[in-house]
Amino acid sequence: MKIVKKLACVLLVLSMTLPFTGCKDTTWTAKYNGEKLGAGVYMFYLLNGYSTATNMATDQNKSVLDQEIEGKSASVWITDFAINQVAIHYALEDKAKELDVSLTDEKKKELTDAIDTDWPNYKDICEQNKISKESYTAVVMNGSLRDEVFKAIYIDGKDKETGKVTEDELRQNYAFFNYISEGLGSLKKPVEASEDVEAVPLTDEEKKENEETTKKNTKIKEMMDTLLAEFSKKTDENAFKDTLALYVTKSNEINKDVEDYTEKTVEDFQQYEEPQFIPVKEDAEAEADMTDDDKKVQTAIKELAYDKAQLVTTETSVLFLAKYDLYKNKELFEKNEMNILSTYKGEEFTKILQDLADAIKDKITMNTGLTKTYTASTLILPAQQ
Numbered sequence: 001m002k003i004v005k006k007l008a009c010v011l012l013v014l015s016m017t018l019p020f021t022g023c024k025d026t027t028w029t030a031k032y033n034g035e036k037l038g039a040g041v042y043m044f045y046l047l048n049g050y051s052t053a054t055n056m057a058t059d060q061n062k063s064v065l066d067q068e069i070e071g072k073s074a075s076v077w078i079t080d081f082a083i084n085q086v087a088i089h090y091a092l093e094d095k096a097k098e099l100d101v102s103l104t105d106e107k108k109k110e111l112t113d114a115i116d117t118d119w120p121n122y123k124d125i126c127e128q129n130k131i132s133k134e135s136y137t138a139v140v141m142n143g144s145l146r147d148e149v150f151k152a153i154y155i156d157g158k159d160k161e162t163g164k165v166t167e168d169e170l171r172q173n174y175a176f177f178n179y180i181s182e183g184l185g186s187l188k189k190p191v192e193a194s195e196d197v198e199a200v201p202l203t204d205e206e207k208k209e210n211e212e213t214t215k216k217n218t219k220i221k222e223m224m225d226t227l228l229a230e231f232s233k234k235t236d237e238n239a240f241k242d243t244l245a246l247y248v249t250k251s252n253e254i255n256k257d258v259e260d261y262t263e264k265t266v267e268d269f270q271q272y273e274e275p276q277f278i279p280v281k282e283d284a285e286a287e288a289d290m291t292d293d294d295k296k297v298q299t300a301i302k303e304l305a306y307d308k309a310q311l312v313t314t315e316t317s318v319l320f321l322a323k324y325d326l327y328k329n330k331e332l333f334e335k336n337e338m339n340i341l342s343t344y345k346g347e348e349f350t351k352i353l354q355d356l357a358d359a360i361k362d363k364i365t366m367n368t369g370l371t372k373t374y375t376a377s378t379l380i381l382p383a384q385q
Contacts, residue, residue: 026367040136092146099153180269182223245266
């Protein structure tokens with residue numbers, strides 16, 4: 001179960017306007033609309049906050065608690081993070097009720113079975129941090145409910161204010177593609193003279209190596225040209241699989257004389273077989289962080305027509321790229337739908353939940369007896385055991 005594994009990873013890695021009560025009872029986290037969350041829910045979010053802060057810390061060689069996160073002491077930031085997650089927890093449940101969304105009995109059983117299987121692995125660290133199995137289950141269920149609310153909004157269109165994502169909208173932003181990448185050998189270069197350095201020409205041995213590298217690079221480019229030509233002749237759904245099989249054969253021929261080379265099979269290139277999705281719409285912010293080679297590949301994919309292929313040559317490799325309509329293969333699309341939509345609408349959905357959480361914070365009663373007793377500095381982490 002992805003949600004269970006995601007939450008479990010937090011355990012391994014490792015101010016708000018809410019009304020508070022100074023209760024000394026540390027068995028509960030908060031109260032809202034008659035629902036009281038167990039203390040372990042807050043403690044889990046505290047661990048999550050510690051893990052998040054650690055990843056955000058500027059100095060990875062220094063304790064996160066000795067640093068600041070977003071202008072706050074890490075300890076305060078982590079507590080605020082946990083309290084905010086409690087508000088989001090409640091807000092998500094409210095949104096689920098509004099959209100008439102819930103976990104089916106079958107889904108609950110699936111999650112419960114997964115928790116029963118994984119709990120022995122996390123029991124010690126959880127219980128040392130006051131996270132009962134019941135609280136852990138509440139967090140897992142809430143995480144799964146988050147997925148269902150996301151689907152209800154963006155797939156089922158149950159939220160009139162936000163609206164579902166249409167096929168045309170998604171098609172304009174994403175496409176599937178296959179690729180094959182073959183590295184090119186680099187040529188040795190002579191040292192050129194400068195003010196402080198004397199020129200150093202290539203040795204005869206280095207020149208010979210360059211000749212061999214150039215010959216091999218030429219064969220690689222010819223091979224990739226052949227792949228493109230053969231793919232272009234095909235129109236059936238096995239076009240790329242046939243192209244990949246041809247690539248394996250040709251690559252073995254090129255590398256057969258390489259010392260210690262082991263002949264490859266199609267199974268060795270399984271990472272190429274299943275199409276991946278990629279953004280195809282202009283995104284200046286994302287492209288600002290791309291290398292020139294990445295931009296070159298991105299541009300090629302954007303300009304490609306569906307069911308067509310193209311070669312892209314960079315300084316270090318030659319790539320074969322084939323592009324497909326997002327909805328051509330229904331099974332493939334459904335398998336990737338949540339990942340695609342999460343990439344596309346994830347930030348928007350997070351903001352929706354945050355806005356809802358902010359709107360109910362003054363109605364949530366937090367237990368300061370818990371939040372003051374247990375902070376980031378009281379957490380028991382794996383390294384401390």
